[in-house]
Structures are given as structure tokens and as C-alpha cells.
Amino acid sequence: MSQAITATLADDRPMWPAMKKGYLRRCPHCGEGSLFDGYLKVNAGCAECGEEFHHHRADDGPAYLTIVLVGKILGPLLYVAFTKFRPDPLMLSLIFSVAAIAMSLYFLPRLKGALIGIQWSRRMHGFGRVTAG
Template sequence: MMPEIAVSHPLAPSDPSERPTGQAMLRSALGRCPACGEGKLFRSFLKVADHCPACGEALHHQRADDGPAYLTILLVSHLGAPILLACYVAWRPSAMTMIWTFGLGAIILSLLLLPRIKGAFVGLQWARRMHGFDDLAPRSGS
């Protein structure tokens, strides 16, 4: 008789307390704590709170850095360029009209997307236990 060998699927959660990545990213993109979904993630426009006011989860570990800004620029420019070309071909507006409308549109879209993308980055880091979000990591001050 052959001994049974436990084989785990590479995509299966190896830890029973696995954090759902999609749910954490969605909660954070909506400006809520990735752990509980109740507390506010940001204490100002883009400043992540040190701790969740609802569940106390430490959020100061996040290292979103320039990732959200790069992704925002990528999305806004890839959305804006084809629309700009289509509007120019269809209506031939003046240069000033194009500058004002697309400049204002890019600014508004960037301001709307940036906190949501940064929140999703924080949620991804929390769910994947990156940058100190691991429960097993040594605590500072202990």
C-alpha cells in the first residue's frame, strides 16, 4: 500500500485564514478598510489612516508609492487619446476648445480615479500580506 501524499493546488489557499484579494481590493477602492469594510481607509484625500477606526487593523504598512499615479496616468491617457481623436475628426473644434475640454476632463478623471486605484493597491497589499501586513511579522514596540 502506498502512503497518501497531500498535494496542494498552487492556487488553493494554503492558509485557512486566507484573505480574499478581490473583496479586499473592492473594499479599499471604495475607501473602506480592506479587513472589515466598515472603517474609512483614508484620513484625507490620499493619506491612508494608520489604523482602521472600526476594527483597529494597522494600515500604516502600505507602500503604494508611485504605482497608483502611474496606473492613473495610463488609464486617463488611454481613454482620452482615442476620444480626443474621434472628437477632432467628427467636429473639428478649435484648439482652445480641445485644450479646455480635454484638459479639464483629464484633471477630473485623474482626481476621481487616483484614490480608488490607491485604495485597490492597499487592499491588494493587505490581502497578499505584503510589506508588514502579515500577522506573523514581528510587531514594533514589542
């Protein structure tokens, strides 16, 4: 592909709005249709605009990002809670275990949607194929 076509393709699908729509679990194209048909099952396509989602490749990326994000948030909090307040270790582990599970359940579908939004905006894995001719 030529430089001009590549620049045009990148400009017509901005990444940040697509990521935001995906994070909100909406279609990265129109922002109206639902991206998921349940907790993590991606719809085959958007009911509003017809954009196909079946060829996304999020794989283990959302799980990895969720682990990193939850660890980066709870790690320092655990250190501060342990050094400043000295709670009972059982209570500390119970509170932080529940927090880690709750945060993981919250972030996992949202990060998966954001990754699908990135893939859509960059035309990866079959999103918006350009045919020659």
C-alpha cells in the same frame, strides 16, 4: 513556508473583495472603517476593526495607474473628437484638460485604496505577519 500554509494564507484573504473595498476607500479587512484621513493620507489603522495600515507601500503605483487609465480613456476620445467634429483647437484642449484633471482627481485615491487592498490580501509589507512557532 509550506505549500499548505501558503494556500491557506492566500485563501483567507481574497484579492478581488479587498481591492473593491480599497477602491471604495474602506478598510480592506472589514469594509466599514475609512482607509483615508483626507484625500490621500492613509489612516494609521481602521477605527472599526483595528487593522493597521501604516506599513502600506503604495508609493508611485497609484499615480502611474491613474496616468495610464486616464490616457487610455481620453486618448481615443480625443482622436474621435478631433477627426469627427473638428472643434476649435483651443476649445478642444480646454475640454480635454479639464476632463483629464477631473478624472485624475477622481481615480487617484481610489486606485491607491485598491493597491492597499492588494497588499493587504497578499500580506505584503507587514500586513498580517505570520509568526513561526
